[in-house]
Amino acid sequence: MAKLIVFYSRAGENYFGGQYRWVTVGNTEKAAQMIAEVVGGELFKIQQKVPYAEDYETCIRQAKADQQIHARPELETLPGSLEGYDEIYLGYPNYWGDLPMAVYSFLEAFDWTGKTIRHFCTHEGSGLSGTERKIALAAKGANVAPGLAILGSRVEQAGEEIKRWAMAR
Template identity: 65%
Template sequence: MAKLVAFYSRADENYFGGQHRYIKVGNTEKAAKMIAQITGADLLKIEQKVPYAADYNTCVAEARKDFQENARPELVNLPTDLNAYDEIYLGYPNYCGTMPMAVYTFLETYDFSGKTIHPFCTHEGSGLSHTEDDIRKTAKGAIVEEGLAIHGSTVDNSKSLIEGWL
C-alpha cells in the first residue's frame, strides 16, 4: 500500500533560537517534503479553514487559546478517507507541549485502525514532549512508532538525521 506524509506547518513569522524571523515555507513542511522525497510518499498539508495570524506573538496567543479550550479547528482540502494508506508520517510543530489542535482534528476525522503512524515534529527546544502518547490516545488502533524531533532552526540541514530515522 501507499505511504502518506500528512503535516501541519506554518510559514510567516517564526521563532528561531531567541529571534523572530519571517519564512516563506514552514519548518515542518520542509521536513515533510524531505521525507516524501526519500520514501516516495504522497503529501497532504493539514490546513485550518481560518489560519493563525502571520505575526508570531498573535499566532502563539491564538494557538494557546485553542489549546486551553481544547478546540478543534475546521480543516480544508481533506480527502474523504485514508484507506489507500497503511503507513503515515505525521508532522507538526510542537505547540504547548503537544500538537497543534488542527492535528487533533485531523486524527479524529479518520479511522487509523491497523495503520502505522511515524510522528515527526519541529521545535526550538521542546522535542516531541508527550506527542507520541497523544497520538496513541487520539488515533485509536494505530501503531505509533518512535518519533523524530527536529530543531526547526536546523531543518534545512536535517536530511541525514531524517534518513537515519527512516
C-alpha cells in the same frame, strides 16, 4: 501500499532559537518534503479554514487560546479516505508540549485501525514532549512508531538524520 506524509506547518513570522524570522515555507513542511523525497508518497498539508495570524506573537496567542479550550479547528479539506495507505507520516510543530489543535481535528476524523503512524515534530528545545502518547490517544487503533524531533532552526541541516529515521523500520 502507498505512503502518506501529512503535516501541519505555518509560514510567516516564526521563532528560531531566540529570534523571529519571516519564512515562506514552514519548518515542518520542509521536513515533510525531505521525508517524501526519501520514502516517496503523497504530501497532504493540514490547513485550518481560519488560519492563525502570520505575525508570531498574535499566532501564539491564538494557538494558546485554542489549546486551552481543546478546540478542534475546522479544516480546509481532508483526504477522502486513508484506505490504500498503511503507513502515515505525521508532522507537526510542538506547541507547548502538545500537537496543534488542527492536528487533533485531522486525527479524530479517521479510523486508524491497522495503520502505522510515524510522527515527526519541529521544535526549539522541547523535543517530542509526550506527543507520541497524545497521538495514540487521538488515533485509536493506530500503531504509533517512535518519533523524530527536529530543531526547527536546524531543519535544513537535518537531511541525514531525517533520512536515517525515515528508512528505519
